[in-house]
Amino acid sequence: DKPAGVLSATEDKRQTTVLDLLDDRRRKLELFPCGRLDKDTTGFLLMTNDGDLAHRLLSPRYHVEKTYAYTLRDPLLRADAERIAAGVDIGEKNITAPAKVESDGGNTGLITITEGKFHQIKRMFAAVGNEVTALRRVRFAGIDIDPELGPGGYRELSDIEIEILRKKAETV
Numbered sequence: 001d002k003p004a005g006v007l008s009a010t011e012d013k014r015q016t017t018v019l020d021l022l023d024d025r026r027r028k029l030e031l032f033p034c035g036r037l038d039k040d041t042t043g044f045l046l047m048t049n050d051g052d053l054a055h056r057l058l059s060p061r062y063h064v065e066k067t068y069a070y071t072l073r074d075p076l077l078r079a080d081a082e083r084i085a086a087g088v089d090i091g092e093k094n095i096t097a098p099a100k101v102e103s104d105g106g107n108t109g110l111i112t113i114t115e116g117k118f119h120q121i122k123r124m125f126a127a128v129g130n131e132v133t134a135l136r137r138v139r140f141a142g143i144d145i146d147p148e149l150g151p152g153g154y155r156e157l158s159d160i161e162i163e164i165l166r167k168k169a170e171t172v
Helices: 051-058 078-086 120-126 159-168
Strands: 066-072 100-103 108-113 132-140
Touching: 051 159, 066 120, 078 100, 108 120, 120 132
Parallel strands: none
Antiparallel strands: 066 108, 066 132, 100 108
């Protein structure tokens, strides 16, 4: 469970990284983060030492879903949720891929994307004139974050969860 203020990196001379949170035994496994979460984004961050699996899970070709709980500055308007769901211009070559947007009718909800562009979710909401004030990844590739973990907590995946990830990485 990546806490805020920690970098999704393998090393940094000045700031705490997700590898700094691991015990010595796990550090020796040469794990690295599968993708990145912004410094202030919390939640599910998969760590692996399988480069091929990580590449496939992160490639937009495989449409691996990542779900985030968001809090916005302003309530999300239905029309804005529909625009985000259809894809919006965030200043890249192409508009974003379709997303699933769920709103509580106020300023919180869930968004599921299959891409992982730099600050993508923040940029998607900014494209409709809103601002993300908190973001937490709660699901990755069909696996929910473990509710027993606290900030900085981690655990090994079960064999079933590993199989789920491998299946997601095989479907194109």
